[in-house]
Amino acid sequence: MLDFIWGLIYNPFWLFAYIFGILSVGQIAFEVAKMINREFLRTPLNLPERYGKGSWALITGSTSEMGFEFCRQLAKQGFNIVFISTRLEVLQDSAHKLEIEYPQVKTKIIEHDFAKKNTVDDYKQLKKDLNGIDISIIVNNAEIVTSKYFKDITPQESLDMVNVNCTSCTMLVHQFINDLLKREKRSAIINVGSLAGYAPTGFQGCYSGTQRMLKFFTYGLHDNYNNKIDVLGLNPGTLKTKESQETSCYCITTPDVTVRNGLRDLGYEIETTGFYAHTIKGGLISIFSRYATPIFDAVSKNCMEKKALEQFRKDHLAKKQS
Ligand SMILES: NC(=O)c1ccc[n+]([C@@H]2O[C@H](COP(=O)([O-])OP(=O)(O)OC[C@H]3O[C@@H](n4cnc5c(N)ncnc54)[C@H](OP(=O)(O)O)[C@@H]3O)[C@@H](O)[C@H]2O)c1
Numbered sequence: 374m375l376d377f378i379w380g381l382i383y384n385p386f387w388l389f390a391y392i393f394g395i396l397s398v399g400q401i402a403f404e405v406a407k408m409i410n411r412e413f414l415r416t417p418l419n420l421p422e423r424y425g426k427g428s429w430a431l432i433t434g435s436t437s438e439m440g441f442e443f444c445r446q447l448a449k450q451g452f453n454i455v456f457i458s459t460r461l462e463v464l465q466d467s468a469h470k471l472e473i474e475y476p477q478v479k480t481k482i483i484e485h486d487f488a489k490k491n492t493v494d495d496y497k498q499l500k501k502d503l504n505g506i507d508i509s510i511i512v513n514n515a516e517i518v519t520s521k522y523f524k525d526i527t528p529q530e531s532l533d534m535v536n537v538n539c540t541s542c543t544m545l546v547h548q549f550i551n552d553l554l555k556r557e558k559r560s561a562i563i564n565v566g567s568l569a570g571y572a573p574t575g576f577q578g579c580y581s582g583t584q585r586m587l588k589f590f591t592y593g594l595h596d597n598y599n600n601k602i603d604v605l606g607l608n609p610g611t612l613k614t615k616e617s618q619e620t621s622c623y624c625i626t627t628p629d630v631t632v633r634n635g636l637r638d639l640g641y642e643i644e645t646t647g648f649y650a651h652t653i654k655g656g657l658i659s660i661f662s663r664y665a666t667p668i669f670d671a672v673s674k675n676c677m678e679k680k681a682l683e684q685f686r687k688d689h690l691a692k693k694q695s
Pocket of ligand 1: 433434435436437438439440457458459460463485486487488489513514515516517537565566567568608609610611612613614616617
C-alpha cells in the first residue's frame with residue numbers, strides 16, 4: 374500500500390488521474406442518490422399552504438398540452454387560473470373545460486400575442502387587465518420553436534421567437550416581481566425551457582439560445598430571491614404530445630408526467646427535467662456538450678427529412694384525389 378502511495382506521489386500524472394477518478398465517481402454517486410431521493414423518497418410540498426389557497430396561477434401558452442396540464446394540475450390543488458395565449462376561442466374552450474372539471478376554481482382569460490404586443494406599456498396593460506388579483510405562481514410556458522437551416526428562417530420568425538421565448542418571461546417577471554415579494558406567503562416562478570438549452574444545436578441555433586437564456590435567467594432569479602420566491606427551471610426533453618405523435622419509448626414521456634414531476638420538485642430544486650430519463654440524458658449532454666451537437670444535428674436532419682417526405686406524400690395524395 375505504501376509503495377502504491379509513494380508511486381502516486383512520484384508520478385503526478387497518475388496522482389491527478391486518481392484524484393479526478395475519485396471525484397468523478399463521487400459526483401456520479403451523489404447525483405444518483407439525489408435522483409433516488411427525488412423520485413422515491415421526498416414528499417412534495419403542500420403548494421396551497423405554501424403559496425396561499427385560493428391565490429391565482431398565471432400560465433402563458435396555456436392552450437398547449439403542457440400549458441393546459443399546468444392549469445389542470447394547479448386547479449386540482451385549489452389555485453385559480455389565468456390563461457394567456459393568442460387564440461381567444463381556444464382560450465375560452467380551455468377555461469370552460471377546466472371550470473366543468475373543477476367548478477370551485479375561478480378562471481380569467483387574457484388574449485395577448487407576445488410577438489406583437491411586446492413593449493413595456495403592453496406588459497403594463499396586461500397587468501392592469503388582471504385588476505390586482507393575488508398572483509402567487511407564474512408559469513412562463515409559451516414558446517415558438519423552429520427547426521430549419523438558419524437561412525430558411527425569416528428575420529420576423531427569429532424576432533418572434535426571441536420575443537415569445539425570452540422577452541415575455543423577462544417582462545412578466547418585471548411586472549410582477551414587487552407584488553410577489555410583498556406577499557405574506559411565498560410565491561413561485563416556473564420557467565419552462567428544454568434540454569435544447571443544455572448544448573448548442575445546428576438546426577435550432579436561435580431556439581437553443583433562447584432556452585439557454587431561460588436557464589441562466591432562472592438561476593439569476595433564484596440567487597436573488599430564494600428567501601421569498603421558489604424559482605424553478607423545468608427543462609424537459611422530447612415529449613409525446615398529440616401534435617408531435619412521437620412514438621412511445623423509454624426516453625420519451627408525456628406533458629402530464631412532466632408537469633406533475635415539475636410541481637413535485639418546486640420548492641426543492643432550481644432545475645429539473647420532470648422525468649428521470651431526461652435527467653440522465655441532460656447529464657450526458659452537459660458533460661459532452663459541444664460533442665453532442667453533431668448527434669443532435671443528425672437527429673434533427675432526419676426528422677426534417679421525414680416531415681418533408683410526409684408532406685410530399687400528403688400533397689401528392691391530395692393532388693390525385695382532386
Ligand atoms: N413538446 C415538446 O416536445 C417539448 C420538449 C421540451 C420542452 N418543451 C417545452 O414545453 C413548453 C410547451 O411546449 P409545447 O410543445 O406544448 O408548445 P406548443 O404546443 O408549441 O404551444 C406553444 C404555446 O405557446 C403559445 N404561443 C405561441 N406563440 C405565442 C405568442 N406569440 N403569444 C402568446 N402565446 C404564444 C401557444 O398559444 P396559441 O397558439 O394558442 O397562441 C401555445 O399555447 C415550451 O416552453 C417548450 O419549451 C416542449
